[in-house]
Amino acid sequence: MKYKSIRGMEDILPGDIGAWQKLENTARKILESYGYREIRTPILEDTSLFERSIGESTDIVTKEMYTFKDRKGRSLTLRPEGTAPIVRSYIEHALDKISPELRLYYMGPMFRSERPQKGRSRQFYQIGVEVIGTRSPFADAEIIAQLDKMLKSFGLEDFTIKLNSLGCMADKAEFAGKLKKYLEDRKKRLCGDCKKRIKKNVLRVLDCKNECCVQVAREAPNLIDSLCASCKEHFEKLKGILSTTKTKFVETKNLVRGLDYYTGTVFEITHSALGGQDAIGAGGRYDNLVKDFGGPSLGAVGYALGIERIIIALKAKGQAKSAETTKILYVATMGDKAKIEGMKIAEEIRRECGLRVLTDLKEASLKSQMRTADKNNAKIVIIIGEDELKEGKAVIRDMARKEQKSVNINSVVEEVKKGAIC
Ligand SMILES: [Zn+2]
Numbered sequence: 001m002k003y004k005s006i007r008g009m010e011d012i013l014p015g016d017i018g019a020w021q022k023l024e025n026t027a028r029k030i031l032e033s034y035g036y037r038e039i040r041t042p043i044l045e046d047t048s049l050f051e052r053s054i055g056e057s058t059d060i061v062t063k064e065m066y067t068f069k070d071r072k073g074r075s076l077t078l079r080p081e082g083t084a085p086i087v088r089s090y091i092e093h094a095l096d097k098i099s100p101e102l103r104l105y106y107m108g109p110m111f112r113s114e115r116p117q118k119g120r121s122r123q124f125y126q127i128g129v130e131v132i133g134t135r136s137p138f139a140d141a142e143i144i145a146q147l148d149k150m151l152k153s154f155g156l157e158d159f160t161i162k163l164n165s166l167g168c169m170a171d172k173a174e175f176a177g178k179l180k181k182y183l184e185d186r187k188k189r190l191c192g193d194c195k196k197r198i199k200k201n202v203l204r205v206l207d208c209k210n211e212c213c214v215q216v217a218r219e220a221p222n223l224i225d226s227l228c229a230s231c232k233e234h235f236e237k238l239k240g241i242l243s244t245t246k247t248k249f250v251e252t253k254n255l256v257r258g259l260d261y262y263t264g265t266v267f268e269i270t271h272s273a274l275g276g277q278d279a280i281g282a283g284g285r286y287d288n289l290v291k292d293f294g295g296p297s298l299g300a301v302g303y304a305l306g307i308e309r310i311i312i313a314l315k316a317k318g319q320a321k322s323a324e325t326t327k328i329l330y331v332a333t334m335g336d337k338a339k340i341e342g343m344k345i346a347e348e349i350r351r352e353c354g355l356r357v358l359t360d361l362k363e364a365s366l367k368s369q370m371r372t373a374d375k376n377n378a379k380i381v382i383i384i385g386e387d388e389l390k391e392g393k394a395v396i397r398d399m400a401r402k403e404q405k406s407v408n409i410n411s412v413v414e415e416v417k418k419g420a421i422c
């Protein structure tokens with residue numbers, strides 16, 4: 001039987017990994033420069049952690065989580081997002097004692113059982129940040145500015161940061177009431193899902209991509225009109241800071257997020273390459289979650305980016321070429337003695353020159369080793385045969401120029417370092 005990967009879960013192969021590593025390295029560098037520290041939480045968590053935070057009636061919890069019982073009968077879930085596990089960890093280890101405003105970031109796989117399609121795998125990867133311990137709009141502004149800078153460093157240009165505010169829980173509830181009333185009167189024009197959403201999760205109607213629902217939503221009451229004075233002030237201040245620091249954003253009427261824990265600022269990053277369906281990232285405030293999980297009453301704000309979607313956007317612009325610039329050197333050897341000598345030389349070149357050095361692992365013929373070197377795109381081959389070894393010599397061959405020279409075996413590394421031949 002031939003096995004295949006699980007539907008919706010994809011292999012990332014060596015030929016594609018360059019773009020991923022480049023993205024991850026750039027992100028790490030920028031995040032660390034803003035003082036973020038990495039946190040790694042387990043892939044598995046208690047199911048109720050997600051039910052309580054994301055919300056029992058959300059799409060994620062009702063139909064998308066990978067939930068199963070372990071051997072002791074406990075209900076576990078493969079994490080569908082990163083925020084709830086981090087807040088759990090933050091409280092469990094009293095991280096508020098480390099810093100009153102903790103900047104955290106994470107990278108790793110998340111799991112949601114959606115219908116697999118381009119940019120939507122069941123195991124997908126996110127880069128995300130959380131700033132826990134502040135309610136100030138300066139925190140919102142910093143992470144949005146940082147996000148903007150990071151996306152540009154990836155090479156992305158045509159993205160849009162859409163911004164809105166949901167207000168506090170009371171504002172959200174007030175708006176939900178108004179929206180419910182508005183939608184009840186127009187129920188006939190909504191899709192089947194949205195008819196159900198009116199009762200269960202009314203804000204999600206604003207997110208529906210069905211044209212009929214989009215039309216109804218266009219005339220719906222504006223969330224901003226339901227904000228209390230302090231939420232309005234927070235939002236105005238945030239917009240002011242972003243404008244003065246020249247971070248472009250588009251205030252977007254009734255932009256909402258599909259997770260219950262969001263309050264206040266919400267934002268979403270879209271890119272033309274993804275069409276209207278998917279955002280490349282999103283985030284917002286969750287000022288009640290730390291307290292809801294039994295921790296201190298602390299404000300928090302964060303975002304998550306979808307790595308696959310960013311790579312799709314970069315590919316659309318031809319910018320996702322792998323960063324395969326390291327030159328490859330192959331050491332071809334014949335006979336055990338030469339092989340051992342070759343291993344020593346390879347080790348020294350790795351240490352001294354920063355090249356990628358390959359040696360023969362099959363005890364193949366010299367001819368076949370030359371073919372392997374060629375297939376691996378080696379720029380330089382060092383050849384040590386039995387005859388060369390007897391004379392204390394080695395051959396350095398430049399594969400592109402098809403030139404070679406014989407050198408003293410003790411000066412091979414020196415010659416390679418000089419780069420005379422490469
Ligand atoms: Zn409010």
Ligand SMILES: [Zn+2]
Binds near residue numbers: 193209
């Ligand atoms: Zn709908």
